[in-house]
Amino acid sequence: MTTSFVRNIADIPWQEFPGHFGGALSKALVRPETCGSRHIDHRISCYQPMAHVAEHVHKVQEQVYHVLEGEGLLTLDDERRVMRRHDYVFVPPGVRHSFTNTGLTPLVFLVVTTPVEDNEAPL
Secondary structure (H helix, E strand, O other): OOOOOOOOHHHOOOEOOOOEEOOEEEEEEEOHHHHOOOOOEEEEEEEOOOOEEEEEOOOOOEEEEEEEEOEEEEEEOOEEEEEEOOOEEEEOOOOOEEEEEOOOOOEEEEEEEEOOOOOOOOO
């Protein structure tokens, strides 16, 4: 059973998840293994210049990317968009997407994904 908690981001280690390259690091803040979350994967990511997540498609997961600092190039199927501070995007299942830091400084953004695994049935 999960319980509420307050934690500091500094307590969570940086990781380079599969499909992420060149210093595309994330801190898994809310996930089943970090706090027992059943439906939410919430991360903060920091991509160094030229770091990226490879193009991919989710079967059932929905995602939100919310840029806090820096800028990067987001692809959504065949569309390319520059994302900057305070921009956010909703990515529904079935949309091919990737994100690359094309700026000169770190790209810092929040990622919220639900459900946690892409093989789960949607809520």
